[in-house]
Amino acid sequence: MSHRPLGAQISHMLKSRGVEVIFGIPGVHNQELYRGIEEAGITHVLARHEQGAGFMADGYARATGKPGVAYVITGPGLCNIMTPLGQAYSDSVQVLAISSCLDETAATKGQLHQMRDQAAAARAVCDWSEIGQSASATYTLIDRAFAEFQTERKRPKHITVPIAQLEAQAPPPPLARASDIMRIPGCDDTTARHIANALTAARRPMIVLGGGAIAPEMRATVDVVAKHTGAATFTTYAGRGLVADDAPLHFGALLARPDSARIFAKSDLVLAIGTELSEVDLWRPTLGAECPMIRVDIDPACFGAMDHPKDMMVQADAAATLSAVITALPPDPSGSDWSATEVRDFRAHLRAEIDAERPGILPVVDRLKQCLPKDTLIYSDMTQFAYAAKEIYPMDAPGLWHHPYGFGTLGYALPAAIGGKIGSKSQPVLAIAGDYGFQYTIQELIVAVELGLSLPIIVWDNEKLGEIEDSMVRAQIAPNAVVQSNPDFLALAKAYGAKATSPKHLDALETALRDAFLHAGPTLIHVSSDIAL
Numbered sequence: 001m002s003h004r005p006l007g008a009q010i011s012h013m014l015k016s017r018g019v020e021v022i023f024g025i026p027g028v029h030n031q032e033l034y035r036g037i038e039e040a041g042i043t044h045v046l047a048r049h050e051q052g053a054g055f056m057a058d059g060y061a062r063a064t065g066k067p068g069v070a071y072v073i074t075g076p077g078l079c080n081i082m083t084p085l086g087q088a089y090s091d092s093v094q095v096l097a098i099s100s101c102l103d104e105t106a107a108t109k110g111q112l113h114q115m116r117d118q119a120a121a122a123r124a125v126c127d128w129s130e131i132g133q134s135a136s137a138t139y140t141l142i143d144r145a146f147a148e149f150q151t152e153r154k155r156p157k158h159i160t161v162p163i164a165q166l167e168a169q170a171p172p173p174p175l176a177r178a179s180d181i182m183r184i185p186g187c188d189d190t191t192a193r194h195i196a197n198a199l200t201a202a203r204r205p206m207i208v209l210g211g212g213a214i215a216p217e218m219r220a221t222v223d224v225v226a227k228h229t230g231a232a233t234f235t236t237y238a239g240r241g242l243v244a245d246d247a248p249l250h251f252g253a254l255l256a257r258p259d260s261a262r263i264f265a266k267s268d269l270v271l272a273i274g275t276e277l278s279e280v281d282l283w284r285p286t287l288g289a290e291c292p293m294i295r296v297d298i299d300p301a302c303f304g305a306m307d308h309p310k311d312m313m314v315q316a317d318a319a320a321t322l323s324a325v326i327t328a329l330p331p332d333p334s335g336s337d338w339s340a341t342e343v344r345d346f347r348a349h350l351r352a353e354i355d356a357e358r359p360g361i362l363p364v365v366d367r368l369k370q371c372l373p374k375d376t377l378i379y380s381d382m383t384q385f386a387y388a389a390k391e392i393y394p395m396d397a398p399g400l401w402h403h404p405y406g407f408g409t410l411g412y413a414l415p416a417a418i419g420g421k422i423g424s425k426s427q428p429v430l431a432i433a434g435d436y437g438f439q440y441t442i443q444e445l446i447v448a449v450e451l452g453l454s455l456p457i458i459v460w461d462n463e464k465l466g467e468i469e470d471s472m473v474r475a476q477i478a479p480n481a482v483v484q485s486n487p488d489f490l491a492l493a494k495a496y497g498a499k500a501t502s503p504k505h506l507d508a509l510e511t512a513l514r515d516a517f518l519h520a521g522p523t524l525i526h527v528s529s530d531i532a533l
Helices: 006-016 050-064 076-090 118-123 135-151 163-167 189-201 218-229 260-266 300-304 318-328 340-357 362-371 384-392 413-424 442-451 466-474 489-496 506-518
Strands: 021-024 043-046 068-072 095-101 128-131 157-162 205-209 232-235 269-273 293-297 312-315 377-380 429-434 455-461 499-501 522-528
Touching: 006 135, 006 157, 006 163, 021 050, 021 413, 043 413, 043 442, 050 068, 050 076, 050 095, 050 413, 050 442, 068 076, 076 095, 076 118, 076 157, 095 118, 095 163, 118 128, 118 157, 135 157, 157 163, 189 218, 189 269, 189 312, 189 318, 205 218, 218 232, 218 318, 232 260, 269 318, 293 300, 293 318, 300 312, 340 362, 340 384, 362 384, 362 506, 377 384, 377 413, 384 429, 384 455, 384 466, 413 429, 413 442, 413 455, 442 489, 442 522, 455 506, 489 499, 489 522, 506 522
Parallel strands: 021 043, 021 068, 068 095, 095 157, 128 157, 205 232, 205 269, 269 293, 293 312, 377 429, 429 455, 455 522, 499 522
Antiparallel strands: none
16 A cells, blocks of 8 residues: 555545444545545445434444444534534444544634634543544554454544644555454453352342343343343343343333332342443432342443442453353252242333323334334434333344433434444334424435435424423423424425325324335334324
8 A cells, every 4th residue: 555645544444444334524624534435445424414424323333333433524523423422422332533623723713613622522522532643643543442442331432633634645554453352351250150159049139231231142141140040130221122021020121210119129139230320220319229239341430330239340241241150150040039920010010100101102112013123223312202112112132222321312313223224234224203303413314315225214293392391390390492383294304305104093104114114215204192093
């Protein structure tokens, strides 16, 4: 490889590290990054807003398990992608944002796209944000990002490169080495035996599984441990699918329901794997358990989170740890005092509670489960429909339903689903958004049209900010600024070139969904909250 402008070399380096797709928007400041994209054999997806590009990269990463990469310009381009980067940080998603930056900002003022400290701004929402002051430094930062994606908790990274450096001739990047980087290993044999002995000695052991425990082999591994020890299970929202929904001792994704605290109060051991047990997992100060707790997580920062009792803290990979625990289990299974009836009654009671809180939603959720293709990837937005669904929707496998859990931004579903569909190719993908949040990123609909993506998009329309209105009422605040005028969603979708329909009853919704998965392009399915059941 000969010398090229550094901007072109970056694309070639990314290609050699396995990058196939880049999401972004070109501008005068970052155009050098685009010099090498086609030559390197990378597909570029043109978003309509940098926020859309960031969410697409996030959705792509969640669907593929590979880093999502985005190119943005100096200043406003970076500011626009900071919301997706914050979302990726809170939800542990591997996104790499590469931006241009001004060569110097201390002595010169009034420059185009000028920010006081661009790297520091992104540092607030990323694992790290650094300036590539030379070709060598830029290459090192890129390889650092990819190494950390493999070995540490997945968090977004930001690399910004001065414009003069992007334009300057640079030597080829270092060759990609054969992958010799492994995830952090599981616990040692002594720790595995301790966990195994604690589980088998407990009469009411409880295993809590979070998004950090998602791995292809984990569902089978968790099943072996739970059956052998008689442990009951809960999952966080992000951990759904790690336990079969019909497992007799599975309490489901109902961890955030206040009644789950009384279940934990009955436990005599809690094994929490891959979860921070954070506010957005529990929506209460503590888990409710007063028994010993063993926490397994790749990120040691989680061990100090919230005010939970802790008996043992293990920094290790979830799948490797549970595999070691299986090896350490005694040959004979140990029963427990949990009963399937207790679990069934708990879940039935809370389903009725959810149905009463959000009337009319659960029948639609149930119909979705009946008619969606197996292993459909679902991307949802901050909307009441998703809030109800994520508590009771039975998952075929982990990692199938993606939601902006932590940062909690609106506008996530559509662009993230576009990125997910690009990454997953033939796997069916569905987007679910509320009528208000959908309008945050509706312009990205035309990206799905341009690419001919088969993508059903459910827009749940209650003609208001329903969740905020309910919260105001609970707080005895007169609802204010929660009702808005909506556009004609069908006409708007058609103006973008998408197919659109508005089913009036559940049978028609099912037909619309089946047709949408067969259509070579996006389909907006406008669903009124008073749809006939």
